Amino acid sequence: SNTTRGLKKLPSPPDRLFYFGHFFQIGDKPHKKFTEWARSLGDIYSIQLGQQNWIILTSDKVVGELLQKRGAKYSTRVPSHYTFKILTRGKSYAASPYNERYRKINPIMHSVSGQRSVKENSYLLDDEYRILMQNLCQASAKTKDGFYPKYFFQLTALNVISLLCLNKRTDSIDDPFYIEFENLMGTHLELAKVTNRLSEYFPILKWFPNTKLHNAMIESAGSMEVFLRKLVKEVIDDKEKKPCIIRELLRKKDEGILDDLDVIYLTDSIFAAGTDTISASLTWLTAALANNPHVQSKAHQELDRIIEGQRYCGALYLGIPHGIEEDDEYNGYHIPANSVVVLNQYGIHMDEKRYENPKEFKPERFLGFTESSAVLANGNYENRDHFGFGAGRRLCT
Numbered sequence: 001s002n003t004t005r006g007l008k009k010l011p012s013p014p015d016r017l018f019y020f021g022h023f024f025q026i027g028d029k030p031h032k033k034f035t036e037w038a039r040s041l042g043d044i045y046s047i048q049l050g051q052q053n054w055i056i057l058t059s060d061k062v063v064g065e066l067l068q069k070r071g072a073k074y075s076t077r078v079p080s081h082y083t084f085k086i087l088t089r090g091k092s093y094a095a096s097p098y099n100e101r102y103r104k105i106n107p108i109m110h111s112v113s114g115q116r117s118v119k120e121n122s123y124l125l126d127d128e129y130r131i132l133m134q135n136l137c138q139a140s141a142k143t144k145d146g147f148y149p150k151y152f153f154q155l156t157a158l159n160v161i162s163l164l165c166l167n168k169r170t171d172s173i174d175d176p177f178y179i180e181f182e183n184l185m186g187t188h189l190e191l192a193k194v195t196n197r198l199s200e201y202f203p204i205l206k207w208f209p210n211t212k213l214h215n216a217m218i219e220s221a222g223s224m225e226v227f228l229r230k231l232v233k234e235v236i237d238d239k240e241k242k243p244c245i246i247r248e249l250l251r252k253k254d255e256g257i258l259d260d261l262d263v264i265y266l267t268d269s270i271f272a273a274g275t276d277t278i279s280a281s282l283t284w285l286t287a288a289l290a291n292n293p294h295v296q297s298k299a300h301q302e303l304d305r306i307i308e309g310q311r312y313c314g315a316l317y318l319g320i321p322h323g324i325e326e327d328d329e330y331n332g333y334h335i336p337a338n339s340v341v342v343l344n345q346y347g348i349h350m351d352e353k354r355y356e357n358p359k360e361f362k363p364e365r366f367l368g369f370t371e372s373s374a375v376l377a378n379g380n381y382e383n384r385d386h387f388g389f390g391a392g393r394r395l396c397t
């Protein structure tokens with residue numbers, strides 16, 4: 001076609017199979033395979049997952065050039081039939097294509113869950129982190145064999161989000177509210193796994209729907225919606241009319257900007273984005289600290305430890321894939337329309353050229369960084385501390 005004339009094809013791993021492409025090569029740890037390929041093919045290459053073209057980005061430079069500087073082109077998500085249409089009735093924010101609705105909702109999401117809102121509520125975070133410390137001390141005093149801290153981190157994350165969303169908190173991981181949320185979110189995330197989206201790679205499978213998976217999705221989506229509707233009702237029924245995120249969303253609904261399902265699924269997006277990410281990050285950080293006792297003694301380097309935690313063992317190795325709807329050109333290479341564009345965080349975070357001895361947990365590598373991750377994420381990408389919060393216009397709120 002005209003758009004490809006004169007442009008080179010992106011490098012691609014060998015042994016691509018007819019129809020299946022590289023599908024059978026990526027295995028169950030795609031971030032490791034993507035990083036191995038990046039070491040031989042370079043910081044931008046493409047793979048074929050069945051009928052979908054994926055472009056893997058593995059350097060600060062290429063992520064900055066494409067996802068940040070050409071953000072207008074690289075900010076969509078390739079629509080997912082299962083995770084977007086079935087699990088969230090096409091109303092999710094994080095999985096939404098970069099369309100008119102997304103642009104309308106974006107300022108609302110930033111005003112309710114962005115950094116300013118978190119700063120205004122920082123006293124609430126301090127209280128929850130103090131309670132978390134007490135819970136961890138009590139749990140470790142009670143057990144001889146150790147315990148799994150993730151549940152306590154998840155309780156804290158859930159409390160922070162539900163305090164912000166509806167002024168609700170709960171004391172224990174045995175509380176029915178916590179148990180219901182943990183079960184619903186666990187099932188939701190399990191169903192949303194990339195390996196459950198086979199019909200997106202192999203469109204022929206749409207003619208043979210996997211009814212077990214399909215029914216599980218419908219059931220999970222239904223239960224999640226019932227749960228979220230209960231939360232919204234609690235806010236509507238609150239006689240004191242205390243301010244909170246859901247009340248803000250309901251106000252936008254009264255103004256005719258949002259509809260009923262928007263309120264439900266924007267709340268869902270905040271719960272989904274703000275709980276498991278936090279608890280997974282803190283669990284990994286705990287494991288890294290336990291395995292590196294010498295680092296624990298440098299207690300004053302609080303912030304550096306957290307930044308190194310995001311680099312060393314972030315919550316999402318491959319972020320949330322971006323998409324591109326039109327053809328593009330980069331360094332003489334053709335980037336085909338409708339490709340999935342993956343920010344290989346793991347590959348960048350484990351790059352020796354960027355981080356000395358990347359496999360070591362070394363908080364002090366960030367001692368010289370005076371700007372926050374959020375400020376660095378809006379500057380020159382070659383100076384970023386880490387890529388754990390994504391890139392460009394779809395950056396984590």
Ligand code: HEM
Nearest residue numbers: 094273274277278281315319320388389390391394396397
């Ligand atoms: C350690 C914790 C967290 C990590 C590692 C994390 C990471 C990410 C990543 C990698 C993305 C995708 C960015 C991209 O597409 O380039 C994202 C998106 C997002 N995050 Fe976070 N996140 C965290 C916590 C939170 C919290 C607490 C909230 C809200 C209260 C939140 C709200 C969102 C939203 C709404 C999006 C979707 C943005 C969009 O699609 O435009 N995240 N996050």
